[in-house]
Amino acid sequence: MGLRATVVVCTTSFLLGCLFTHWIADALTLWKPPAADADLWTAARYYDILETMPRWAQGILGAVVSAAGATVVWSFGDAQADNIMFDGGSICLFGATLAMYVYNVLPNIIKNFDSLPPHEPDAVVPQGIRTAVLDLASNHLMCSVALTGVLALQAGRQWVERSARQDAEEVEELVDEK
Structure with a gap:
């Protein structure tokens, strides 16, 4: 696995882990309809704490x-056929996640x-907070x-590249034998 793939996988995994931490709040509302007021208040308190997170932590994120x-965009710059498919798809999914987070979450x-x-x-949870909590849970699920x-x-890309290398090695061995 190359440096670019490693960076993409590690950073994406980190972001996915950050989204999974929201499961504390999202599981209370998303998977148990109708959401009880006590669960909605718990989720709302969680998001209240999240909103007041230190700015340096937001900077790291x-x-x-x-x-x-x-790194995903850089990988796309190789313009190889297999990279275009896998990295193009990665760019679309990463971009959709970024847009969802910036414009909704x-x-x-x-x-x-x-x-x-x-x-x-x-x-009773006010309707505005109820809607906000349920929307956040749905958005986090879509981002995840x-x-x-x-x-x-990215795993598919690595598999294709490894298979292509193995095929090239087999062809080279056959040519060397003849």
């Missing part, structure tokens, strides 16, 4: 996203969880599936 995106967190209203344990697709495409 941004750097990892930048490294992953730049981040604005949702900033707008709805900047300051969570105080509530009693048995209080897309990043898993990036990993699958």
Whole structure:
């Protein structure tokens, strides 16, 4: 596995791991419909904490996203037929994830969880927060599936490259024998 593939796989895995940490909140709402108010409040408190994460941590996350995106685009620059298919698909999936996060997830967190209203344990969740929590859970799931697709495409690329090398070696051995 080359350096570029290693960077893509490692950074994508890191981002996927970051999304998996949201499972704490998302599992409470996404997989148990209808979501109970207590579960929605728990998820809302989680997103409230996430919104107040230190800016340096957000910077690290941004750097990892930048490294992953730049490396996927760099790999696409080889313009080999097998790379175009696998890296083109990776770019589409990575770009879709980035767009989903920038245009849906981040604005949702900033707008709805900047300051969570105080509530009693048995209080009914306001419709705006209920919708925001459910949307975040759905968006995180879509981003996770897309990043898993990036990993699958990169694995496919490595498999094709290894098979091509093995085929070339076999042909070379046959030519040497004759």
